[in-house]
Amino acid sequence: xxxxxxxxxxxxxxxxxxxxxxxxxxxxxxxxxxxxxxxxxxxxxxxxxxxxxxxxxxxxxxxxxxxxxxxxxxxxxxxxxxxxxxxxxxxxxxxxxxxxxxxxxxxxxxxxxxxxxxxxxxxxxxxxxxxxxxxxxxxxxxxxxxxxxxxxxxxxxxxxxxxxxxxxxxxxxxxxxxxxxxxxxxxxxxxxxxxxxxxxxxxxxxxxxxxxxxxxxxxxxxxxxxxxxxxxxxxxxxxxxxxxxxxxxxxxxxxxxxxxxxxxxxxxxxxxxxxxxxxxxxxxxxxxxxxxxxxxxxxxxxxxxxxxxxxxxxxxxxxxxxxxxxxxxxxxxxxxxxxxxxxxxxxxxxxxxxxxxxx
Amino acid sequence: xxxxxxxxxxxxxxxxxxxxxxxxxxxxxxxxxxxxxxxxxxxxxxxxxxxxxxxxxxxxxxxxxxxxxxxxxxxxxxxxxxxxxxxxxxxxxxxxxxxxxxxxxxxxxxxxxxxxxxxxxxxxxxxxxxxxxxxxxxxxxxxxxxxxxxxxxxxxxxxxxxxxxxxxxxxxxxxxxxxxxxxxxxxxxxxxxxxxxxxxxxxxxxxxxxxxxxxxxxxxxxxxxxxxxxxxxxxxxxxxxxxxxxxxxxxxxxxxxxxxxxxxxxxxxxxxxxxxxxxxxxxxxxxxxxxxxxxxxxxxxxx
Ligand SMILES: Nc1ncnc2c1ncn2[C@@H]1O[C@H](COP(=O)(O)OP(=O)(O)OP(=O)(O)O)[C@@H](O)[C@H]1O
Ligand SMILES: [Mg+2]
Numbered sequence: 001x002x003x004x005x006x007x008x009x010x011x012x013x014x015x016x017x018x019x020x021x022x023x024x025x026x027x028x029x030x031x032x033x034x035x036x037x038x039x040x041x042x043x044x045x046x047x048x049x050x051x052x053x054x055x056x057x058x059x060x061x062x063x064x065x066x067x068x069x070x071x072x073x074x075x076x077x078x079x080x081x082x083x084x085x086x087x088x089x090x091x092x093x094x095x096x097x098x099x100x101x102x103x104x105x106x107x108x109x110x111x112x113x114x115x116x117x118x119x120x121x122x123x124x125x126x127x128x129x130x131x132x133x134x135x136x137x138x139x140x141x142x143x144x145x146x147x148x149x150x151x152x153x154x155x156x157x158x159x160x161x162x163x164x165x166x167x168x169x170x171x172x173x174x175x176x177x178x179x180x181x182x183x184x185x186x187x188x189x190x191x192x193x194x195x196x197x198x199x200x201x202x203x204x205x206x207x208x209x210x211x212x213x214x215x216x217x218x219x220x221x222x223x224x225x226x227x228x229x230x231x232x233x234x235x236x237x238x239x240x241x242x243x244x245x246x247x248x249x250x251x252x253x254x255x256x257x258x259x260x261x262x263x264x265x266x267x268x269x270x271x272x273x274x275x276x277x278x279x280x281x282x283x284x285x286x287x288x289x290x291x292x293x294x295x296x297x298x299x300x301x302x303x304x305x306x307x308x309x310x311x312x313x314x315x316x317x318x319x320x321x322x323x324x325x326x327x328x329x330x331x332x333x334x335x336x337x338x339x340x341x342x343x344x345x346x347x348x349x350x351x352x353x354x355x356x357x358x359x
Numbered sequence: 360x361x362x363x364x365x366x367x368x369x370x371x372x373x374x375x376x377x378x379x380x381x382x383x384x385x386x387x388x389x390x391x392x393x394x395x396x397x398x399x400x401x402x403x404x405x406x407x408x409x410x411x412x413x414x415x416x417x418x419x420x421x422x423x424x425x426x427x428x429x430x431x432x433x434x435x436x437x438x439x440x441x442x443x444x445x446x447x448x449x450x451x452x453x454x455x456x457x458x459x460x461x462x463x464x465x466x467x468x469x470x471x472x473x474x475x476x477x478x479x480x481x482x483x484x485x486x487x488x489x490x491x492x493x494x495x496x497x498x499x500x501x502x503x504x505x506x507x508x509x510x511x512x513x514x515x516x517x518x519x520x521x522x523x524x525x526x527x528x529x530x531x532x533x534x535x536x537x538x539x540x541x542x543x544x545x546x547x548x549x550x551x552x553x554x555x556x557x558x559x560x561x562x563x564x565x566x567x568x569x570x571x572x573x574x575x576x577x578x579x580x581x582x583x584x585x586x587x588x589x590x591x592x593x594x595x596x597x598x599x600x601x602x603x604x605x606x607x608x609x610x611x612x613x614x615x616x617x618x619x620x621x622x623x624x625x626x627x628x629x630x631x632x633x634x635x636x637x638x639x640x641x642x643x644x645x646x647x648x649x650x651x652x653x654x655x656x657x658x659x660x661x662x
Contacts, residue, residue, distance in 0.1 A: 054561055074564040087562040091580040100576075101566035152567065 002028040002051065002156060002188065007060035009046055020046040021057070022212040028156075028190060029204075033182050035191045037199040038209030039235070044192045045084070047209075048158050051190065052081050064155065075104075080149035084160040086141045088133040094144050095120065095129040101152035119147040122181070139170045150181070156188045163198065175202055196236045200224060208232045216270075225283070228270050228358050233281040240282040240325050242299070242354075253352050256280055260321045262299050265351035269358040282354045284314070284328040289338045290346040297346030301325055303339045315339060317347065394640075401633035409627045419630035423638060440618070440635075447615040448642065450529060450604075451597035454536045455544075458593045459586065461537070462544030466585075467578075469545075470552035481549065484542050492539065496606045499535050500526060503607075527609035535603040540596060544589040551585025587654045594650070595643055615639050 009021040020043045028034045036044045049055050051062060053074035062069045069077055080101065088097050098119050102112045120126040123143035128136055133144065142162060149157055159178075163171045179202055182189045193199050199206050200220040207217045208231075216228045227233035230241065244258040253265050256278060266280045292300045304324075305316035310331070315338075317325040327347065329338060339345045401419050403411040426437045469480040487495060502508050503525040510522040525531055559581065563573035579586070601616030608614070613621070615635065622632030 052561075052565060054564070073569075074561070075567045075569050079565075081562075081565045083558060083562060085556075085558060087556065087558040089559060089562070089577060089581070091583075100563075100568075104567040104572060104576075148566070 001030050001065055002190070003061075003063040004028070004047075004051070005061045005063070007047075007050060007057045007062060009043075009050060009055060010058045019212050021050070024060070024212075024214050026207055026214055026217055028188060031182070031186045031188055033179065033189045033191065033202055033204045035193060035199045035203035035206045036209055037193060037196060037206050037235075039194060042209045043212045044194075044209055045160055048081070048160055048190065048192055051156070052079055052158055053077050078155040079158060080152060080154040080156075081158040082142075082145050082149045082160065082162045084162070084164070086145040088141055088144055088148070090133055093130050093132060094125060094136065097133060097144055098147045098151050100148065105152060115151050119151050122150070123147045123177075139166050139174075142166060142174070146178075146181075150185070150187070153185070154187060156190060159189060159191045161192050161194070163193070164195075171198075178202065200236070208235060210235070226267060226270075226355050227281055230279060230281070230357050230359055233355070233357065238284055238326060238328075240284065240287075241357075242280045242282065242323065242325075244278060244280060245276050246278055246356075254278075254356050256356060258299065260299055260319045260323055262297070264298050264349055264354055266354035266356045267352055269356050271358050279357045279359075280354050281357055282325075282349055284326040285312075285330075286349060286353045287325075287327045288329075288348045288350075289327070290348040292344045292346040294346050296348050298349045299325070299347050301345060301347060303341055303343045303345060306339070306341055317345070397633045397636050401630055401637055403630050405628045405630050407627075409623075409629060411629050416630070419628070419634040422628075422631050423634050443613050443615060443618050444638075444642070446529065446612070447598055447600075447639075448646075450533055450536065450614065451594055451600075454533055454540065454597045455590050455594045457533070457537055458541050458544040459590060462541055462589060463548055463586070465541075466545045466548035466552050469549055470555065471557075477553070481546075484545050487538070488542055492602055493606070495539065496535055496603055499531075499538055500607060503531055503534065526607065527612065529608070529612060531607040532600075532604045532612060532614070535607040536597050536600055539603060540593040543592040543596075547588035547592065548582060548585040551582040555582055583654060587651065590650065591647060594646060598643055598646070599639055615642075 004024060004026050007021055007024045008019065011018045011020055022043075024043075024047060036047060038044055046055065050057050051069070053069065053072060057070060064078070069079075089100065092100070095116050099112045099116045102115055107115075116129075117126070120129050123146060125136075125140060125143055125147065128140065133141060136144070142165065146159075146162065162178075163174050166174060175198065178189070178191075181187075191199075191202065200223075203220055205217060205219055206223050207214045208223060209215065210231050216223060216232050218226070223232065224236055227236065227239070233239040233241075242258050242260065242264065244256040244264070246254055247257040247263065248255040249268075250265065252268055254268050256264050256266055258264055258280070264280055264282075287298075290296050299319055301317040301319040303315055304318050307314040307316070308331075312328050312330055315327045315329070317327060319325055325347065400411055402415055402417065404414040404416045404418070406412050422437065423440060424437055425434055427434055465484070469477055469484075472480060500507070504510070505522040505524065505526065507526075509525070510519075513519045514522065525534075555578070559577050560573055563577045568576060599616050600614055601620060604612060604614040604617055608617075615638075619632050619635045619639070622628045622635060626632070
């Protein structure tokens with residue numbers, strides 16, 4: 001278990017000071033596939049490097065299984081990194097690279113040899129064991145980097161966008177491989193990506209970061225269906241935003257009177273919304289068509305564009321006050337064409353499906 | 360008829376030799392011509408007032424290693440020569456090692472500065488190069504002579520009572536050569552450190568290597584080509600050094616360069632001088648072959 005407690009990191013000083021991590025707190029559980037997701041420059045690598053020990057936090061603490069990590073140099077932390085650029089040793093063979101960590105830990109030669117062979121097998125690099133790292137492809141280098149980091153059996157494996165350089169097919173294969181490794185080894189994986197699809201499909205939990213902060217931590221399901229903030233909703237998937245005012249509370253849900261007219265019953269955000277005026281997020285696939293201006297219609301609008309996407313059809317609508325709204329329906333043989341360009345349609349959002357945002 | 364479709368690529372054609380001919384001719388004449396003359400002279404007989412007499416003799420080569428007693432004609436080792444060979448080799452090797460010990464950290468320091476500062480630091484390393492060698496050597500002399508800066512300072516501070524005799528010792532020659540050749544060590548090491556990917560250091564730390572191990576197992580092996588180049592650049596001129604031992608070693612502490620000069624000058628024994636020069640060439644070549652082999656073996660052929 002990694003406990004990151006109010007960690008801040010400031011680079012530089014005075015006028016050029018830059019806060020790369022701003023009061024970040026998160027707990028990563030044992031044997032979890034934990035993903036840091038966020039746009040470029042939001043501080044993902046900085047947080048990873050803080051766990052690895054390459055930069056000391058300006059304030060706050062990092063603990064691993066209760067032990068304070070901040071005081072330990074990187075070479076004393078039971079944490080290994082798969083670097084974004086692999087950082088393989090060019091003067092060593094593939095096998096020597098993989099055995100380096102164990103060698104530095106002064107493990108017996110026989111054990112090193114056995115583990116290296118096992119790792120080579122695992123990443124399917126056995127035939128290339130004696131090649132130099134400059135003589136193998138990018139995807140193979142990536143696998144060697146992974147094997148090198150895994151060989152000493154760390155408690156935590158940090159992966160900094162390890163798949164970003166791979167082509168689509170290899171990437172899909174490695175995603176499956178990483179998940180399998182994490183299950184088999186019991187190692188905690190902290191994975192950095194800015195690919196939302198990758199994050200959703202692989203993670204046990206995701207932390208969405210923006211502007212040096214963690215905005216929300218939750219399961220992929222949580223993050224997708226119940227984004228806490230506008231940024232999270234926008235960053236992951238497509239979302240409609242409707243503004244309104246809180247009209248009442250019913251258990252876990254809030255009744256919101258929409259500015260465009262009508263009412264919606266939506267989930268309360270974690271933490272109270274900032275004021276009476278709120279934004280409600282509705283996923284395109286959570287809305288359905290109904291008769292316009294009927295009792296079940298949450299809002300009413302006009303179809304401005306229809307895009308057929310094979311599995312789905314994507315409808316672009318314009319609400320009565322001009323707000324755009326996207327609606328996505330799965331294409332099934334039973335489903336008749338629901339709406340045509342220029343139709344006036346009602347849009348129904350089932351109670352408790354939409355999400356009120358915190359900000 | 361597979362051959363019918365084979366067309367020699369541009370680099371395979373004979374025309375390249377035609378194009379290269381002027382440069383090659385110049386190179387052969389300029390590089391091997393003088394060497395050839397020296398080699399021939401070493402097998403001739405010395406003239407009475409310098410120069411050579413065109414009469415074949417192996418006397419010069421004999422005199423390189425051995426000497427006849429003037430009175431009873433017994434043959435013994437040329438102890439004086441052997442001492443000079445040994446001093447040359449020893450001082451050159453020590454200078455190379457010390458230059459590495461100073462040069463590597465210097466190059467490392469510069470390579471880890473922010474990019475815009477590095478050129479300034481390199482400039483500072485190069486500045487002494489723009490001053491005349493003789494003047495720099497006399498400056499070193501001013502530093503280490505008995506009434507020089509170092510001794511005056513130490514005596515002023517009461518650390519020593521008598522001046523330390525540094526001038527006209529092997530130490531003085533070594534310091535002088537170190538000062539003169541250090542940039543030649545720093546430059547190639549800096550070049551390979553500048554290309555060095557410092558994320559490899561982090562990878563080393565990450566994989567449980569402490570600072571010393573990262574240096575030994577990662578930084579030194581990866582920058583080996585620069586270290587080898589720097590060592591050769593220092594070792595070769597140090598073996599043949601002439602001005603530095605002359606000024607700082609006094610007349611007695613000769614190195615090979617001085618011995619050779621003596622034969623062409625006062626000694627009036629050009630064939631012996633030529634033979635000694637050829638010997639220096641052989642020593643340099645042997646040392647280099649030995650060194651490159653040793654460095655290459657451990658590096659496993661990288662770089
Ligand atoms: N050594 C440093 N000195 C100054 N600023 C830095 C330093 N390292 C990172 N930063 C800044 O901190 C911010 C966060 O950087 P970080 O590398 O953590 O981003 P990231 O989320 O990993 O982005 P990416 O997805 O592009 O890799 C960036 O704005 C970056 O410019
Ligand atoms: Mg990054």
